[in-house]
Amino acid sequence: MLKVSKFGGSSVANAQQIKKVQQIIASDPTRKIVVTSASGKEHAEDHKVTDLLYLCYEHKRYGMPVDSMFNLIKDKLLSIENELGLATQLAQDIDALYQELQQPIELDYLVSRGEYLTAKLLSHVLDYTFIDAKDLLFFKYNGELDYEKMKLAFNQLEDIQTGIVVPGFYGAFPNGEIHLMSRGGSDVTGSILANLANAERYENWTDVSGILKADPRLVKNPRQIDIITYEELRELSYMGASVIHEEAVYPVKDKNIPIYILNTNDSKNDGTIILNKVDAEKRHAITGIAGKQEFSAITLVKEHMSSDFGTIRKALEVLESYQLKVEHISTAIDTFSLVVQSSQLKPIYYDLVHDLKKVCQATQINVTHELSLIAIVSRFMKEKTGMSGRVFTALGEQNINISLISQTGNETNIILAVKNQDYKKTIQTIYSEFEGDDSIEKS
Numbered sequence: 205m206l207k208v209s210k211f212g213g214s215s216v217a218n219a220q221q222i223k224k225v226q227q228i229i230a231s232d233p234t235r236k237i238v239v240t241s242a243s244g245k246e247h248a249e250d251h252k253v254t255d256l257l258y259l260c261y262e263h264k265r266y267g268m269p270v271d272s273m274f275n276l277i278k279d280k281l282l283s284i285e286n287e288l289g290l291a292t293q294l295a296q297d298i299d300a301l302y303q304e305l306q307q308p309i310e311l312d313y314l315v316s317r318g319e320y321l322t323a324k325l326l327s328h329v330l331d332y333t334f335i336d337a338k339d340l341l342f343f344k345y346n347g348e349l350d351y352e353k354m355k356l357a358f359n360q361l362e363d364i365q366t367g368i369v370v371p372g373f374y375g376a377f378p379n380g381e382i383h384l385m386s387r388g389g390s391d392v393t394g395s396i397l398a399n400l401a402n403a404e405r406y407e408n409w410t411d412v413s414g415i416l417k418a419d420p421r422l423v424k425n426p427r428q429i430d431i432i433t434y435e436e437l438r439e440l441s442y443m444g445a446s447v448i449h450e451e452a453v454y455p456v457k458d459k460n461i462p463i464y465i466l467n468t469n470d471s472k473n474d475g476t477i478i479l480n481k482v483d484a485e486k487r488h489a490i491t492g493i494a495g496k497q498e499f500s501a502i503t504l505v506k507e508h509m510s511s512d513f514g515t516i517r518k519a520l521e522v523l524e525s526y527q528l529k530v531e532h533i534s535t536a537i538d539t540f541s542l543v544v545q546s547s548q549l550k551p552i553y554y555d556l557v558h559d560l561k562k563v564c565q566a567t568q569i570n571v572t573h574e575l576s577l578i579a580i581v582s583r584f585m586k587e588k589t590g591m592s593g594r595v596f597t598a599l600g601e602q603n604i605n606i607s608l609i610s611q612t613g614n615e616t617n618i619i620l621a622v623k624n625q626d627y628k629k630t631i632q633t634i635y636s637e638f639e640g641d642d643s644i645e646k647s
């Protein structure tokens with residue numbers, strides 16, 4: 205049986221980190237498929253190679269010099285090669301990229317070079333074969349993954365038993381052009397490869413010991429989640445728990461392949477296991493809390509809406525015509541609110557409000573900006589009473605006003621909107637409210 209091991213940017217940020225990766229791979233002979241992100245931040249003030257490549261592209265676009273930024277990338281990668289005492293083609297590859305940068309260059313191709321160069325370097329360290337993602341991960345022109353084509357390519361790989369390293373974050377369109385995934389996409393590459401390999405497990409190695417009950421940048425020493433379901437993970441990651449990309453769930457879920465979130469800096473820690481179904485022996489109140497900032501709520505008021513048909517549908521059609529994604533809906537009798545990302549709303553704001561008013565014959569439309577969405581996720585929520593009561597009381601005691609509330613019949617989460625200024629305090633307050641609840645009840 206094989207394991208697919210994906211290493212995030214922090215795991216390949218410098219030579220010391222790469223040595224840890226080498227030890228992790230050497231400690232388990234079934235770790236034959238390795239995916240890597242581009243070299244990431246060594247410390248808080250450092251820059252991710254991916255961010256520098258985006259900056260190079262933007263500078264070039266505005267006719268500004270790129271050399272200082274490009275040299276940061278060059279120095280970072282070459283110093284890793286140097287410290288590890290490797291003799292590779294890296295310097296020539298980087299110089300060739302610099303030459304390409306003097307000509308018109310596609311953004312996706314340029315940014316993908318971070319993963320490409322890092323994976324080449326790692327393949328030398330591990331003595332595994334480098335497989336370019338453009339020859340293994342295929343997209344159709346509509347952006348969907350082409351699993352049939354990927355299966356064929358994967359089955360033709362000859363070096364799996366000796367080990368392969370694949371760059372994450374990109375693949376190719378049918379014409380061979382590079383197509384970049386969304387940020388954090390190397391997690392998805394790992395998940396796709398785990399699916400293709402029918403892997404025993406998908407390991408996602410990062411700089412934290414698994415998924416924590418809250419973002420460690422907001423809550424001091426949050427507890428670690430031992431086991432979580434795919435559904436809970438998807439909700440937490442979509443709502444901002446950035447430790448793993450929200451789309452990484454689907455390829456492994458189909459085949460019931462467990463995901464392990466593990467710490468490159470503490471490889472003995474069991475981390476978090478993500479499964480389809482958990483045979484729980486402990487019931488906790490909440491699995492985790494996550495949140496995202498910068499949302500707007502469009503609130504539409506229409507007299508006698510309760511006796512009308514189709515007002516919400518018409519409003520949703522207007523938003524669809526502007527390709528504006530609805531994050532949440534809450535409804536009352538003659539009014540409803542649609543929550544959207546502020547950055548998507550901004551450029552179309554006046555036209556959209558005008559169209560909504562006309563198409564829905566709204567009495568009034570109010571838009572509230574600077575909102576944050578916070579999700580409280582738990583697979584046990586259904587079985588527990590008083591959860592929302594505790595959340596509201598705890599927030600009330602801190603004078604935090606809740607702008608919107610939503611919960612679906614699944615009862616796996618409660619979603620709240622609060623003002624951006626209350627974002628951090630809300631997450632901290634909810635975390636403290638439930639912190640002591642772990643392992644209090646046995647099933």
Ligand SMILES: Nc1ncnc2c1ncn2[C@@H]1O[C@H](COP(=O)(O)OP(=O)(O)O)[C@@H](O)[C@H]1O
Pocket residue numbers: 211212213214215241244388409410411412414415416417418419420421444445446447448492
């Ligand atoms: N609930 C959470 N649990 C763990 N980490 C979280 C959570 N929410 C946010 N994070 C952040 O996610 C980071 C790991 O993700 P990322 O930076 O993408 O790592 P990598 O570069 O290894 O892919 C952690 O360092 C942490 O700051």
Ligand SMILES: N[C@@H](CC(=O)OP(=O)(O)O)C(=O)O
Pocket residue numbers: 211212213214241242244252254255318372373386387388389390391
């Ligand atoms: N390097 C890409 C892809 C990725 O997955 O990175 P990381 O694993 O470091 O989050 C990014 O920064 O978006």
